[in-house]
Each structure stands twice: as C-alpha cells, then as structure tokens.
Amino acid sequence: MSFHRNVAALRGRVPLAVAAAVALMLVFLPGADGAPAQPPQTVPKSVVRAADDALPTVTVVATGGTMAGRSDTPTSFQRYRAGTLLMEDMLAEVPNLDEVANVNSLQFGNKGSGGYTIAELYDLSLAVDNALKTSDGVVVTTGTDTMEEIGYFLDLTVQSPKPVVITGAMRPWTVIGSDAQANLFNAIVTAASGKTAWFGTVLMLNDEIHAVRDVTKTSSYRMDTFQTPEFGILGYVDDLKVRIMRMPARALRVFETRGRVVTTANALRNWRTPFDLTTIEKAELPRVEIFYNAQEAGGEAIDAWAAAGVEGIVTAGTGAGGISGAASQARNRAVQAGVMFASTTRTGSGSVYGGSGAVFPADSLNAPHARLLLMMALAFNDGVDEVRADFVEWASLQADITSALPSLQTS
Template sequence: MSFPRNVAALRGRVPLAVASAVALMLVFLPGADGAPAQSRQAVQTVPKSVVRSADAALPTVTVVATGGTMAGQSDTPTSFQRYRAGTLLMEDMLAEVPNLDEVADVNSLQFGNKGSGGYSIAELYDLSLAVDNALRTSDAVVVTTGTDTMEEIGYFLDLTVQSPKPVVITGAMRPWTVIGSDAQANLFNAIVTAASGKTAWFGTVLMLNDEIHAVRDVTKTSAYRMDTFQTPELGVLGYVDDLKVRIMRMPARALRVFETRGSVVTTANALRNWRTPFDLTTIDKADLPRVEIFYNAQEAGGEAIDAWAAAGVEGIVTAGTGAGGISGAAGQARNRAVQAGVMFASTTRTGSGSVYGGSGAVFPADSLNAPHARLLLMMALAFNDGVEDTRADFVEWASLQADITSALPALSTSGSR
C-alpha cells in the first residue's frame, strides 16, 4: 500500500491535507492479528501495517458456507427463479472456481445449507463464534448466505465478531447452476476482497455485484436484480475490478481506530476503540431477548404493541413515517409498553435518513434501518440491565461516528500552504 496510491484514492473526496494524513495513518494501521507493536522510534511504538509484503505466502481464507441461492440447484439451466436453495456443498463449489490458487489458500466450513431466512438468532450466535474461531488460524473469512436476510446476518456478525481481520459476506441472486449466474463471480471476488486484507478493521463488509458495502448501512432493494444491494446516501466502500480491490472510502468503524485522543495508535488502543461490547463468549445464546418490529401506517392500531408487551417481548423497533413518527394509537400503546418495561428503538420507514431525539426507554436509531436496529437493540438489551446503560450502548453504536482530528497534523494559519 503506497502513500501516493492512497492519496490518489482519496483525492476529490476529502481535502488533500486530510487525504494525505489518512493515507499516512493507513500505513501504520495496527495489525489485524493483534500482534505486538513494532518499534519505529525510541520514543514511541507504531503497530505494524495490515498490508502483506509482496513476497509473503498467500493469505489463508476460510469460506464459512450457510447455503442460500448461491448454493441453489435449479430445475433447468434457465430456471432463474425455480431452484432449491441450499443444495450444493461449498467444497464442491470451490472446486469449480478457477484460479483460486493464485489468490489465496482457501478452505471451507459447511456451517449449514438452507435459505438465510431459515436461521434462528440462536444459530447466528453459533455462526458468529464459528467465524471468530476460524479467524484464529485464517487471515480472513468469507461467509456465504442467502440474500433475503443477508444484511441482518452480516450486521449480526458486524456487532459480535471480536477479530478485526477481514470478514466478507456474499451470496448470489441466481443459483449456481443456471446460465449467467452471478454466484461464481461473487464467490471469487469475495475471496479476492478478503485475501487483499484491505477491509481489515472495517467490520463485516458485503461484496456482491463487484461492489463492497459496509454491512451496517447496506440494504436489499430488489427481489430479483443482481445490483439489489445499495447503501443509501453514503454509497459503496469500493469495487473489485479483476484482481484489483479498490477502496474509495473508509467506514466510521475503521476510522475509530485513529481516535487517539492524544495517544499513539497502538494495537491495544485500536482494539479498544474498534470492538463493540457485545462479546458473545460472555453470555449464553438464551440471553438474547426477543425483539420485534412495528411498521407504522396511516391510522395504525396499537394492538400489536400491546400483544407483544403482554407476550414478554423485551424490545420493539418502530419503523415510523418521516423522521420516525407513529400513529396516536401506536404511541399510546408504546407508552403502556414502556410502563411494562419494554424498550423501544425509533427508525424511519423511508429507506434513508436519520432519526434523532427520544428520551427514556425510546432510543433514536440514527440512520439504521429497522432490521438493523432490531439486532442492535437485541444486543444492547442482552448485555445491559436498566434503561440508562442499555440506551448508552444502543445510541453509541447506532450513531456510529469517528473523530480523527486529534490524529491529524495541525494546520497553521500563518501563511503556510
């Protein structure tokens, strides 16, 4: 990763001074394996770069397979929508992908083989632990799954995987066995992305249709089109062109690594800023509470909220109109549920934009959509007791931002340019 190349990637998107500083920091980004910092000067230490040297052995990438359309067996070579998802085994699929030995040392783990919507939250708990376990010995992990709930599975991993090594989730909109399938290219490019190491510290990213997205922000927008995944307002992180992985911007999750607050960017400091508090090894899967989603509409009734509260649901996400508004009846039901101990997250049903404000047991979900907010609320409830602590964790990770001004060089106003 050369300094000039990184400046070029950022030019035109942020001021050149900031681009140069960030590019310089990228060179010293802590190693994603958590290795001890390497000495650069007598007065301080700077962790090693995540970039693999040119003469190093190929990176090891583990593909954790869960099924989905990618592993689908079609009725005929042209039955694009008639197929049995989660049929083919990843070991056999990898054997059909050419030139992998030029990219990475690839192995696979068949975690499951079914549609993404068929997985329970308890199974996602196991999947997250399986990914972290694979990252103990591999340089990166690719997770394959169905696209129906891919953004939810990906965000669950983003919130809970404790290793900052690359995690790339992918799938396909057409089954493996039809003509013109996107499955083979998506699998290959996801492995290319993971093996590049360029998304270390990014959290989980989604790679489909040659595009790399931050899984926190991405959403599925079409039932059939291959460019279904879009990131509203913010756009893609980068692209995969042939074997070139081009990163055009860094997500806030990665930029938090540089929030030095006057300290040197060491691996320990970076991990402290980067990791969420949601370490699944400290809880049992049974501790993950039930959280539901209420979709607001014109004159929507509040009976569903009342019923969920009576059933013992601990959290409810409201997908409101505009900036998070809900009907009068739903608002009254929410008040009753809060009195019963239920906590709420407020989102917008518009597809983009942020929700702010809220008080007490009603938390603003910022730019998270309702399915993503549901998972974050689930985590915040599982790892905290009481409204105040739950709200603090939820709001911090919902409004994920980064302030790296303390890590940038000071700019003089005394005539220097």
C-alpha cells in the same frame, strides 16, 4: 441480564476456543430438497492450495442460500432449491483460486438465510471468530433475503478486526449467467487483499463492496439489489484489483486517540463493540420485534408483544420516525411494562434523532439493523440508561480523528 456488567472486566479473557468448539458441534442441516442430514464439519477443510506459499489463507464459511442452489433447469432463474450444493464442491469449480489464496471451507449449514435462528447466528459468529485465529480472512456465504441482518449480526459481535466478507447470489449456481461463481471468487479476492481489515463485516456482491451496517436489499430479483442509501459503496473489485474509495466510520474509530497514543491495543479498544458473545449464553439474547407504522395504524400489536414478554420493539415510523396516535399510546403502555424501543424511519434512508427515556433514536440504521443492535444492547446491559448508552453509541457510530491529524494552524 443482571450479571453482564459484572463480567465486563472478564471480556477478552474467556477463551473463544471453548465456546467455538460447542458452536461448531452443530448438526448439518438438510437442504431445501429434504436431503438427509450430513455429519457435522467441525474444522475447515483445505480445498485450494495456493501456488505461492506466501499467499494469505481464507476460510469460506458456508450457510447455503441461492448461491448453493440447484435450479430445475439451466434457465429456471427463480425455480431452484436453495442450500443444496456443498461449498467444497462449489470451490472445486472456481478457476484460478490458487492465484489468490489458500482456501479452506467450513460447511456451517445449508439452507435459506431466512431459516436461521438468532441462536444459530450466535454459533455462526463464534465459528467466524474461531476461523480467524488461523486464517487471514473469512468469507461467509448466505442467502440474500436476510444477508444484511446476518452480516450486521456478525459486524456487531465478531471480535477480530481481520477481514470478514459476506456474499451470496441472486441466481443459483446451476443456471446460465449465474452471478454465484463471480461473487464467490471476488469475495475471496476481497478477503485475501486485507484491504477491509478494521472495516468490520463488509458485503460484496455484483463487484461492489458495501459496509454491512449501511447496506440494504432493494430488489427481489435484480443482481444490483444491494445498495447503500446516502453513503454509497466503499469500493469495488475489478479483476484482481480491490479498490477502496472510502473508509466506514467503524474503521475511522481506530484513529481516534481519545487522549492515548495510537497503538494496536488502543485501536482495538476503540474498534471493538462491547458485544462479546463468549460472555453470555445464547438463550440470553432477548426477543425484539418490529412495528411498521402506517396511516391510522393500531397499537394492538405492540400491546400483544408487551404481554408476550418481548423486551424490545423497533418502530419503523413515517418521515423522521413518527407513529400513529394509537401506536404511541400503546408504546407508552409498553414502556411502563418495561419494554424498550428504538425509533427508525420507513423511508429507506435518513436519520432519526431525539427520543427520551426508554425510546432510543436509531440514527441512520434501518429497522432490521436497529432490531439487532437493540437486542445486543438489552442482552449486555441492565436498566434504561445503560441500554441507551450502548445503543446510541453504536447506532450513531461517528468518528472524530481530527486530533490524530496534523494541525493546520500557523505559528
């Protein structure tokens, strides 16, 4: 991690093409049914040619999941093989796409979301940024189990402000009443609309659009599983109408002048995270674990992770982030060993504040999201103070645009 601040000045100058070329030279992974590996797809395939040349281009980057699942029978809603169907074939079955966009597909992989490694998410992020060089928006299809984590990884690392929409399904493609076809269509509609540009990565399922930073999966089977506690949805899709009802703080940061004129360059400076993956190797992303607190929880797990070389630990505490006495003592020992901590709540909503030294407050981030942010802050910084600065800024993610608004003072 020692050289990251030294290369900060070079960020944005390292061509994405080189890294993306490596990222896309992946072996296409077999599906859950053990099908043989397919040749890797290195460039998007044109699947749907729009009736109107003026319509936008959307690339669908497919990773598998339930959406690409083949069910045992037309009514086996929970018995299916995830990551079986190819996106090119699925798109061919979706009607009226030519009224929405020119649609390309890139088969990044084909397996359940929980089967992807952090190193593969590194490659996925670069693939998305590379696709956005020639497309007006990108849709990423994944399994829903860890969709919020995959989406937040993209939110933290994709450098283009163009629309990125992540989607999937709670029912496989081949059962009656599947949500897969509608979710895929509406995600493409959302990306093609351009209305979520500058929003970072958003999640679109069940006709609803959520900020991926704030959304979480709340049910194992229900189709309305994704919810955004406290803040609510960003908007929704009705037929071909994309209705945006609020902006996330990520987009509002674009309007912060910070003493400068609002230009595209200054907007990008406010909007982009410092986590440009083209400036690091994937092996530099550190291991970060999550400790879930409970009544009289022991601290042995924390001790073991520290001994194993884990660089960061997120605590999912009770109430406003509290952990047991034994866990607190283990945390103190781990901090002395150089481990850094992020403090979250297990309640499902609310914020955590305070903390000092190597214990950082995660604000309203849940534990899985805080884990990814801590991973990035550790990878791109040296020392507690630098890690804390990046972590706290992007955990709180507040926006103040009052200086950009008309004054209401009367003369």
